[in-house]
Amino acid sequence: MSRRTTVRLGSFAAVAVALWFLPTLQGPIGFPIFYLLFGYTLLFWFAQASSWNMFTGYSGYFSFGQGAFFGVGVYTTGVLAAKRGWPLIAAIPVAGILAAALGLSLGFVVFRLRRLQGEIFALVTLAVAFVVAAIARVSSKIDGGSGIALNDVQLPDFLGTFPSMMFRLGLVIAVLTVFAAATIQHSRLGWGLFSINDDEAVAESLGVPTFRHKMMAFGMSAFFAGLSGAVHAIQISYITIEDVFSIRIPLFVIVMSVLGGMRHWMGPIVGATIIHTLTDRLNRASDLELFGGNVTVSLDHLNDIIIGLLLIVMVLAVKDGLWPRLVDRKWAAAGAFVVGILIARIWAPEMSPIGQFVAGELGAVAVLLPSSAVIDRWRSRGGPSETPDEPTSQPTVGATP
Amino acid sequence: MTRSSQSQFLRGLILLVAFAMIAAACGSSTSDTTAAASPGTTAAPSTPDTTAAPGTPDTTMATTAPSGEPIVIGSTLALTGFLAATAAIHKVAGDLFVEQLNANGGLLGRPVEWVVLDDESVPDQAAALYERLITEDEVDAIVGPYGTGTITAAMQVAERYGYVMPQHTGSLTYTYGYDCQFPAWPAGRNPNVTNSELVFDALESTGTPPKTMAFVINQFPGTMYVAYGQPDTDEGGAVSIAADRGYDVVLDIQYPSTTSDWGPIAAAVRDADPDFLFLGALGVDGPNLIAAMDALDYQVPGMFLQWPAPGPMLGVGDSADGAMSVTAFEPHTPFTDDPGYAAIAQAFSDAATAAGLPYTAFETQASASWAAWQILVAGIEGAGSLDQAADCDYLLNNTIDTVFGPIDFDPDQNNYYGDL
Amino acid sequence: MTLYGQAIISGVLAGGLYAMMSLGVSLSWGVLKIINLAYFSFILLAGYGSYELAANQGWDPFVTVLAVVPVFVIVGGLLQLFFEKVKIGEFESLLVTFGLLIMLESVARSIWSADFRRIPSTENPYASSSLRIGEFAFPTPQLSAFLTAIVIGLLMKYLLDRTYFGKAVRALAQDRDMARAFGVDHRRVAVLLSGLAAATAAIAGVFIAMSQALFPSLAVEWFGIVFPVVILGGLGSTLGALGAGVVIGVVAAIASVTWGPSYAPLATFVILIATLLFRPDGLFTRKASV
């Protein structure tokens, strides 16, 4: 193990251990228990977005299959833990293995056929999610349309109360997933995937075992999505095909990763944090009164509009996502974050900590994005030589010397 | 060169606009905590002729304006997502109830504020939001969401914190073991038995019961439960009850909720040509199938529609003749014999029209919603406090008056009553 | 046998509608290299437009086509103009139009609510009328949708095969740079084609409003029909889409009456996956592209 790997392992372990005791501190510090579940949901999205990104973000193969892998995970818990009485802890690894098996068998067929590259691959994975849903729908052993209630599942009580348990389970899976994503990025596998992303044929002719690398990454991606789905089944508590296999999971992981940046393991984490905190707080906003109450704008449907808008803006204008820009301008972002929080405290003193965080986060994002756009523009006008499209896009492959 | 800098500028502009929007939205989301539904805005008495919300035990409070810190009641509703159509009814009903409650003296003499979050029709979201309502927003009481999945998820949270949870229409009766959950609609503990027996009894009471029967069932948990009984136990279920009763089941098919082409299903029904069609339907399935059968020049002599969601027979016209359904409340006699309820039905209809709902009658969904609020209020007023355990005790040990009549809750029946 | 006969008729007629719903996506993808999910929103919004005119203004549902279609020709053209402006690639187009779809669905929800909207039978006599031939019934909305699909398919085929515009389109489909080098005004052709494609989507929307209830999340549910049709028919192939629509319609109908309606989506996707694996250029293309 190289020194860098040791350091990474150490820091992940330290973060994990520190967070592990967060639920214990809930009583003494006295923060609302909701924060544990809020934290769990955030960790859930970390795991989902990171697991999607460790294949799609690195290799460039656009997969809509996340819903299927997540769904396999959820239904493994449903069938094994709820219907057959397995303890949840035993069902979780099986869920990961089944999802990985689905990913690997799909990959085995699809990656063999060169003509299924590109957008056709995206559609095959979309179709697989539909097929998995259709099978679950006709099989009464799985669901058969009745749904599965999970209130009798045997939960791991040694992990504490329900919110503590969810938080800790989510933490373990998120840390494993993100650690895997970070490790892959800096490993041979990561180099292979990034070269596949740029030019698969050339990668193969320079010795990259492209088939094997795609299989490994897709399998792992599916594995972690399945693990995370298995835990999330408990949070859903009553699973139905329409909910589990909806477009929500693939949509959110795509938006989160695109927003944060797909070429670095931190990208999905940044994206998930922004999207989850923002949508959570927007939930409350029902009506926006402007001009002293003369104009009322209903915000009921704003969540989706913001998600859609973010996706469009990021894809068109900020192709590399926020992470590279954050690295570039961390002090400006940190400053804006603080200013955002201060403004929130003055404007709405009773605002909850999450609300303040969102305010700070929006400040940071607002500073990062347009300022970078202006800088891009300035650079492209000022420089004598042709500058590349994205001046900030320092190569991140295997990155960081 | 100019072109590219122009487009760069354009991109910058788009971004600024986008984030200005988000910032604006967020500002409101946070300031909303104070602005939402203060009694001043919701208490405007739009229906001054309504005397009191029936079921609010102490009607003498009517003339006293509520005062003091507002009591905050939290809930989620499927404001967006696939259940949003029906949840909109619950929103209108709840708003109206709170408005009337405040106009009639509030709760325990204090004004009531209702915080509604959007669970997007997604159970995990509902669970997280109830967690938030109870532990972060520290609401004084909760009301259930709409939709079986979200209700089931929310109930686990309520149980964890011992909150009383009146709920409108949860259909998986057998899974609800929590003593302080109070279903409002009279579905009964075993709709997988009682629902179809009610239908078959009604058919047999006509003197000319059908001989052949077709079952077309939406693959939705509630409809599946009624049609095929409890999963993994096969207890009850309309199909087997029909067979037991000697009906000839000539067709028994299930369709996915996403069905868009009703032609083949209509063809299958026409081919089976049953005397009676039992449609385990949701939403617009009924009208869609009826229209498709119509297009084949075919009508069933009689049919049963399980859960007509809002506007069920909307726009089908004469073809809906011969269709029957179960209902807990309809805006006509005998349900409206009580003048108070007649006024509510009218007020609801007005509010629903104002909110732009296409189907404005005060029927099952709206009345169940109303009853859930009545149960909550009865518990709090009866126990005279916001203590959840006391409220729960009161509800379990007293007869509660609702729009559906007096109810006694029995935990052995999972608090379900009635026989729909 | 009547059952299967009627099911097949129903499947064939539904296939016409499926083809019309898919034509826009197929042409845009095959020729313009833009996977435009916004067509799903066009279908939905056109349906709502037709609903508004028929239900609230008392128009004959068929006549609403005249008002609805021109709007979407313009919208489709403008959208393409925007794509040309930002020089969007195939993958980016998938994501951008996905975002657009989510936004438009949300807009539809705030205007018409998530509730079901259906043209009342008093304003829409066609929903329950049909043409009878012996035991078999041909429902009016589906039959007219099918006939319209055939007419549109043939017109498009003529337009693409026999006219200068069609030649330009084909040049574009085969080699963008070459077409540009030979003086084809790439942008104008693309905008015009996108407008036409949007028109077919709008017509499909009108027929959908005529025969069933509308609700906002329909747009996403159509994925399960349109993508199989597009892949089966072959990207950019007009008659292919027509053929594939009918195949999907019939397969779904037969699966539906044989094993039950819940098997219809399964059958559709098994066919889709088999096609992707064995004939990725579609069932109806003569030669494999190199």
Place this chain on the structure above:
Amino acid sequence: MSLLQFDGIHKRFGGVAALGGVSGTLDEGEILGLVGPNGSGKSTLINILSGFAEPNEGRISFAGVDVTDTEAHHRFGAGIARTYQIPRPFSSMTVRHNVAVPLIFGKTKLHPSAATERAMHWLEFAGLASYADQPVSELNLHQLKYLELARALASEPRVLFLDEVLAGLNPTEIEESILMIRRIHDLGISLVIVEHVLRVVNALSTRIVALNQGLVIAEGAPTDVMADPEVVKAYLGSRWKHA
């Protein structure tokens, strides 16, 4: 025994035969020139020998081992490398990282950090050291072609296929490139060069194979092949068609 040997290579696209049974050998230390008019099958042959495409028929052996069914990345590891006519760098990576990839995955199998260091050696060889940490978009065509060479050499191949490395270059750059090819040959690497500039092929090659319409029409010493009437006819014929 020859280093690389191929027998009866057939390749069809649709119904069209691109190669109609081509055989040949490459000996250790040779510079084999592969010539022929456009569409004669030169690139197809290189694609098949480097594992980029599969032949419909025929066998290939390398250093005495049958590699017909060996995947391209294994052939690269075994010592078969190639360059592309139009350079295909990994566009999101730096120049140095481009060269690190074959060091990680080729014969050397270096750890990524070691590979990034070692890459400098080959960048110096190719005269690109000063661009090491630039994005590849900073390079011009000539430099990109050198980057292709550096990538191919990084894994120390035994055979290198050079697919029109001189196309698109100006006369000075061509002279430089010829010197570069000789330096590569001096490393002990056998070369197969596909080239349009016949003067260069003549000057560099130890032996020439001429292809036309997927068949070998002449083979031997450069002067003999160039004088072969079949070859002259193939070239003139194709010239005329294009004129």
